[in-house]
Amino acid sequence: xxxxxxxxxxxxxxxxxxxxxxxxxxxxxxxxxxxxxxxxxxxxxxxxxxxxxxxxxxxxxxxxxxxxxxxxxxxxxxxxxxxxxxxxxxxxxxxxxxxxxxxxxxxxxxxxxxxxxxxxxxxxxxxxxxxxxxxxxxxxxxxxxxxxxxxxxxxxxxxxxxxxxxxxxxxxxxxxxxxxxxxxxxxxxxxxxxxxxxxxxxxxxxxxxxxxxxxxxxxxxxxxxxxxxxxxxxxxxxxxxxxxxxxxxxxxxxxxxxxxxxxxxxxxxxxxxxxxxxxxxxxxxxxxxxxxxxxxxxxxxxxxxxxxxxxxxxxxxxxxxxxxxxxxxxxxxxxxxxxxxxxxxxxxxxxxxxxxxxxxxxxxxxxxxxxxxxxxxxxxxxxxxxxxxxxxxxxxxxxxxxxxxxxxxxxxxxxxxxxxxxxxxxxxxxxxxxxxxxxxxxxxxxxxxx
Numbered sequence: 001x002x003x004x005x006x007x008x009x010x011x012x013x014x015x016x017x018x019x020x021x022x023x024x025x026x027x028x029x030x031x032x033x034x035x036x037x038x039x040x041x042x043x044x045x046x047x048x049x050x051x052x053x054x055x056x057x058x059x060x061x062x063x064x065x066x067x068x069x070x071x072x073x074x075x076x077x078x079x080x081x082x083x084x085x086x087x088x089x090x091x092x093x094x095x096x097x098x099x100x101x102x103x104x105x106x107x108x109x110x111x112x113x114x115x116x117x118x119x120x121x122x123x124x125x126x127x128x129x130x131x132x133x134x135x136x137x138x139x140x141x142x143x144x145x146x147x148x149x150x151x152x153x154x155x156x157x158x159x160x161x162x163x164x165x166x167x168x169x170x171x172x173x174x175x176x177x178x179x180x181x182x183x184x185x186x187x188x189x190x191x192x193x194x195x196x197x198x199x200x201x202x203x204x205x206x207x208x209x210x211x212x213x214x215x216x217x218x219x220x221x222x223x224x225x226x227x228x229x230x231x232x233x234x235x236x237x238x239x240x241x242x243x244x245x246x247x248x249x250x251x252x253x254x255x256x257x258x259x260x261x262x263x264x265x266x267x268x269x270x271x272x273x274x275x276x277x278x279x280x281x282x283x284x285x286x287x288x289x290x291x292x293x294x295x296x297x298x299x300x301x302x303x304x305x306x307x308x309x310x311x312x313x314x315x316x317x318x319x320x321x322x323x324x325x326x327x328x329x330x331x332x333x334x335x336x337x338x339x340x341x342x343x344x345x346x347x348x349x350x351x352x353x354x355x356x357x358x359x360x361x362x363x364x365x366x367x368x369x370x371x372x373x374x375x376x377x378x379x380x381x382x383x384x385x386x387x388x389x390x391x392x393x394x395x396x397x398x399x400x401x402x403x404x405x406x407x408x409x410x411x412x413x414x415x416x417x418x419x420x421x422x423x424x425x426x427x428x429x430x431x432x433x434x435x436x437x438x439x440x441x442x443x444x445x446x447x448x449x450x
Contacts (some may be wrong), residue, residue, distance in 0.1 A: 001026070001270070001271045002026050002027070003029060003270070004021050004028050004047065004048055004114070005030075005048070006028055006049070007031045007036075007050065007051040007055075007064065008019055008032070011034055013052070013105075014030050017105065018030060018109065020107050020111070024111060027112075034064030035059070037049075038064070038067055041073045042213075042223075044224060045263070045270070046073075047121050048075050048076045048077070048098075048121060049068075049076070049078065050080055051064060051078070051080065052079075053080065053337050054083060056083060061079055062088065062095065062145060065095045066095050069095060072223070076120055077097050078097070078098050078099050079100045079101070080103055080105065081100065081101075081103060082102060088100075098116075099113050099116075099381070106283060117296045125229075125230055126191040137266055139324075141320050141321050141391055142314060142317030142321060144316040145312065145314075146314040147317060151299050154181055154307050156304075158181045158184035160183060161185075161275050162303050163277065163304065164178070164181060164303070164305075164371075165302040165303075165306070166277065166278070166279040166307075167280055167283075167307075168307060169310050169311070169353055170353065170355070170429055171354055172354060173353075173354055174225055175239060177306060177308065178192075178235070178239075180238065181277060182275075185235065187233065187235050187275055190233040190234030191229075191231050191232075191234035191390070193227050193235070194236075195227050195236070195238055197239060197240045198239075198428055198429070199263050204364075205244065205245065206264055207220070208226060208227060208345070209228055209251075209261075210228060210261045211223070211224050211225045211264070212224050212226075212264035213264065213266050216263070216264040216265025216266075217265070223263075228255065228274055229270070231274045232272045232274060235274070235277060236274050237278070238277070239279045240280075240444075242280040242281075242284055242287055249294045250294070253294065253297045253300060254270070256301075277302045283415075284298050310350070311354055312350050315346045318345060319342050322337055322342060322345065322357070322361060322387075325336070325357065325362070328363055336374070337373075341374050344376045344383065345360075345379055345383070348384070351418060360381065360382055367382055409448060412444065415434065416430065416434070416444070427441065
């Protein structure tokens with residue numbers, strides 16, 4: 001439901017225009033003058049506004065518009081006047097007015113203009129989301145049995161609004177799957193917003209997801225839209241949803257049940273139309289049994305489960321993946337990998353899955369210095385010798401002749417390096433793999449010279 005701010009000093013105009021907008025399903029907030037409008041935008045996140053030009057004794061509509069923009073109000077503003085001059089229209093345009101409507105208002109013109117303004121607002125918000133994305137999720141690569149089954153599942157679930165829980169080890173491509181579901185859905189032209197729940201400080205999760213009002217907490221100097229509002233009409237991916245606190249889980253459950261959210265510090269709720277996808281590398285059923293994850297939220301999210309296979313279980317896709325990743329790193333003059341080189345890659349355990357493979361391929365292309373063909377020796381130069389987590393005897397064998405303290409340090413280095421490879425360099429993910437907090441991990445890495 002869109003909220004419209006109606007600014008006019010004439011009660012009859014507010015009453016008639018307000019009735020028209022409410023009849024069309026809009027929520028209307030009224031302000032009788034410019035001062036009241038400035039107070040209202042501090043409390044209400046309006047999606048568009050109608051503003052009268054002449055509002056004696058002042059401030060007039062242009063001064064009100066300028067003050068609203070100065071305070072960060074970005075939504076489209078439709079100016080209204082029965083005595084507008086060309087200079088007024090020029091000034092309003094400079095201040096960012098969306099359109100000028102002449103009084104008395106035509107209901108058809110008011111509604112058509114408002115719909116266009118709201119479409120502009122939606123586009124603005126979607127563009128903001130796109131700018132915040134560090135990278136556009138790529139395509140799903142591979143023709144093996146696992147990928148064939150995965151594509152069939154995506155085709156089954158994408159058309160509706162069914163919630164999907166994507167599970168799998170770190171680096172298997174859970175965000176790629178969520179993006180593929182979005183692209184194949186009826187919401188494909190709307191925003192796709194991915195949120196890494198594990199990367200948000202616990203005290204800011206509610207603000208990040210649902211938004212906050214100005215002054216809601218220390219540091220909240222401006223009103224902010226949450227990720228759910230930015231995804232309105234589209235899809236939101238709650239990545240690493242298992243890392244949410246129980247308090248945040250309760251508030252997320254309420255949004256899923258009612259379709260309404262409440263910003264931190266706000267008095268009103270607002271409706272959102274969002275398809276929710278979730279992803280995790282945890283066994284949520286075990287966390288439910290242990291009381292760390294709400295059972296009712298788990299059932300809400302796990303309507304259609306999709307489990308991604310690890311790379312070691314889909315090695316038939318390795319040649320396609322290597323070629324795809326190499327072309328992404330070097331689009332022109334992509335090198336060829338010999339059969340022996342691919343076989344050498346297939347012999348590795350790949351604890352970091354496709355993310356680790358991407359890092360290895362990029363490193364390989366740098367080390368190979370632009371050669372057109374990469375062989376088994378090139379692979380051996382960049383491939384980790386062993387996976388210390390998988391080989392319990394490895395670190396002991398390598399550290400057999402070292403003093404105890406140095407052997408323990410070396411073992412710890414290998415554990416951290418292995419976790420870093422699995423996590424693709426994401427320190428928050430490394431901390432989760434090693435079951436420690438980031439501050440402790442940073443201290444250990446500094447002590448070990450990592």
